[in-house]
Amino acid sequence: MFMKTKNLTASVSKRRAGRPRAFERDDALDIAMDLFWRHGFDATSTNQLTSAMDISPPSLYAAFGSKEALYREAIAQYQKRYGAFFSEPIGADCSAWDAVERVLLGAAKQFSNPSHAPGCMIACGELQSSADNAFLIAEIAALRQDAQRAIRVRLEAARKVGELPAVTDTGALAAFYAMVIQGMAVQARDGASLARLKRMASLAMHAWPSK
């Protein structure tokens, strides 16, 4: 007969054999995400991670495998928790102009939200890092490219239906708005206010091609 237990993971998935984990994996991951977001991969030590997560090194390695694997999970957690400001509007059933404006205003709000680390974990992620982490650096750069590509796809669709002039270079325009998001992330990290970031978003919309 199934019985409720104190097992922390019981509520999420079927209980496995063996001693149950003494901490919430997802909570620990949130803490790791916050540290990696603020300080990057290199500058976040396993000591800082285990201290902040309030677990011992063997627990960290048993649960996540390695520092690098933990970083990858933290990035995925970031996308899951904070990726909607981008993915939701860019795929929404609205005009491309509205979609891009919503992305930029969403970025302004999220990058300056004091309830979490400032800026964007991906936009500012691993821009300067050890050559040892070349693979990790390339992965984060690929995520930035993915976002830029998603903008381009949205713009290209808009161009095809006449929302944008037929001659529009959607690749260049997508790169411009990706650049704006990245610049806003740097500004947010330097303490730019919500109002300032919203104004930047508004000014960036002036680059939109006129028909």
Place this chain on the structure above:
Amino acid sequence: MFMKTKNLTASVSKRRAGRPRAFERDDALDIAMDLFWRHGFDATSTNQLTSAMDISPPSLYAAFGSKEALYREAIAQYQKRYGAFFSEPIGADCSAWDAVERVLLGAAKQFSNPSHAPGCMIACGELQSSADNAFLIAEIAALRQDAQRAIRVRLEAARKVGELPAVTDTGALAAFYAMVIQGMAVQARDGASLARLKRMASLAMHAWPSK
């Protein structure tokens, strides 16, 4: 009687007593600048530095004092060698529009120039770093603020002489163009071409207030 010697520093400054330095301080500094530019302060080890500079640790410490002091000198070297794309146009005797456009086009050229590291050492500098380097992080952020302030001063002067509408929020406009420079630096680091960056600069000029 003064005689030419093999002393490397003799040509630059009056020879001091003691054994002469066996390497060109300025060349070594250029090498350190390149490493710090690419990988940041944390991810550049003294081992990498001494190897690349082809000197021993005691020589590095005798010449520069500490890794942190070397980083500061590398930043100063960067400003001296690569700061002109910004400081020259921003102080030039031309319209504010021309000044800002020249800064952005200069950034496009410099950030993508393959003869040195991509992007900007200051725009992308220490965005993610160890909490131990809080002082260093604040210094680089201050340099970004200095640049933004210089733009604002230039725009404010333009507003006063009627080059910009009297109602222009020059602080917000300066933040926008600083953001564009920072975003372009991220794009350059991710491999954006000169043509792409120039197009971004051109699109950013559309945010300029109409009279």
Place this chain on the structure above:
DNA sequence: CCTATTGTGTAGTGATAACTACATAATATA
């Protein structure tokens, strides 16, 4: 109860971090 399985806590591992002690080499000046 037993066994298998999985997580935890203690206390480490070797590698590398930034940095330096010390003897010696090379110069300026007396």
Place this chain on the structure above:
DNA sequence: TATATTATGTAGTTATCACTACACAATAGG
């Protein structure tokens, strides 16, 4: 030549890095 000064090369220092060996604790299923 003698002394003071500065740089170099060898070979370290202590601290921290990412990570783990090992004994034991806590669970599932039989």
